[in-house]
Amino acid sequence: MKDIIVASNNKHKIEEIQNILREFPVRVIGLKEAGIDADIEENGETFIDNAYIKAKGIYDLLEDKENFWVLSDDSGLSVEALNGEPGVYSARYAGKHGDDKANNEKLLSVMQEIKDKGRAAKFVCAMVLIVNEQLSIKVQGEVKGVITEEYRGKGGFGYDPLFYVEKFNKTFGELSNDEKNSISHRGEALELLKKEMRKIKLEE
Numbered sequence: 001m002k003d004i005i006v007a008s009n010n011k012h013k014i015e016e017i018q019n020i021l022r023e024f025p026v027r028v029i030g031l032k033e034a035g036i037d038a039d040i041e042e043n044g045e046t047f048i049d050n051a052y053i054k055a056k057g058i059y060d061l062l063e064d065k066e067n068f069w070v071l072s073d074d075s076g077l078s079v080e081a082l083n084g085e086p087g088v089y090s091a092r093y094a095g096k097h098g099d100d101k102a103n104n105e106k107l108l109s110v111m112q113e114i115k116d117k118g119r120a121a122k123f124v125c126a127m128v129l130i131v132n133e134q135l136s137i138k139v140q141g142e143v144k145g146v147i148t149e150e151y152r153g154k155g156g157f158g159y160d161p162l163f164y165v166e167k168f169n170k171t172f173g174e175l176s177n178d179e180k181n182s183i184s185h186r187g188e189a190l191e192l193l194k195k196e197m198r199k200i201k202l203e204e
Contacts, residue, residue, distance in 0.1 A: 002026045004129070005034045005062075007054045007072035013186075017071070020190045024197060026069075034068075036061060042074065042088075047126035048138055050074035050088055055128045055136075065132070071193075075125040075185060077159045079147060081118040082110065090158070100158055104151070107162060111147055119147045123163065123172075125185035127193055137196045141188030145172075156180065 004026050006014050011030070018028040031037070040057035042050040055072035062068050076090030086093035086107070094102035111119060122144045129137040143165065151161040153173025161173030168179055181187055 002069055003034070003067060004028045004069045004071050005036070005058060006030050007040070007058045007070060013073075016186070017190065020187070021194065021197075023194070028071075031058070044074075044088065047074045047076060047088060047124050048128065048140060051126045051128040052136065052138065055130045059130045070130045071127065073125055073127045073186065073189065075123065077107075077121060077163070078124055079107075079111070079119075079121040081114045081120070104159060104162055107147065107159065108149070111149075121145055121147050121163065123159075123185040125189040127189045129193060129197070131200065135200075137193060139189050139192035139196065141185040141190070141192060143183050143185045143188065 002025070004021070006017055006028060008014065009030050009032050014028060014030045021028060036058060038058060038061060040054045042053050044050040044053050051072045051074040054074070055070045058072070059065070059070040062070070074088070076087060078084045078087055086103070090103070091097055094106040096102060122142045124140060124142050126138070126140045131137065145163045145165045148162050148164050148171060151173070152164070152171040153161050153175075155174065156172045161171055163172045164170070165172070165183065167183065168175060172180060
């Protein structure tokens with residue numbers, strides 16, 4: 001059985017990945033469980049770049065590369081009229097990493113004069129699974145939506161209260177967890193990852 005090390009300590013994310021990959025003879029663990037304490041600088045230009053940089057950084061730290069794979073993801077918001085911004089800077093769009101309120105306020109401000117179709121956007125999740133030195137699986141999931149002109153809903157995090165999806169006539173901030181998971185960019189990326197993993201012969 002292989003161990004997949006998820007380049008994260010986010011318990012919710014690790015549990016979600018465990019659940020979705022349960023058909024495979026693998027054990028999914030986080031960095032803490034793997035005994036890894038590392039801060040990899042993600043300085044790529046795309047989500048895929050950053051996911052690979054993080055995965056490769058962790059993979060290179062492993063002494064036993066034979067029995068471990070490394071999975072990393074990078075996600076964020078891409079707005080059409082802003083040429084893909086905030087993109088890889090989604091979490092630190094307003095300057096401070098993880099300040100959701102400031103990031104949302106900046107997005108509303110820069111889009112103040114943009115109307116209708118110009119407000120089209122998508123949430124993107126890129127995933128990279130490093131199997132060995134020769135094989136890396138790269139996938140990207142997306143969900144399309146529109147940036148609202150005001151906050152709607154108090155659920156979720158990040159840009160969720162501003163990201164409207166027509167299918168549910170709600171923002172991500174108004175969706176239930178089940179509704180959000182049914183169309184999420186991470187969920188789609190994981191489904192694409194599963195398709196690629198099925199091509200690899202895994203020993204029980």
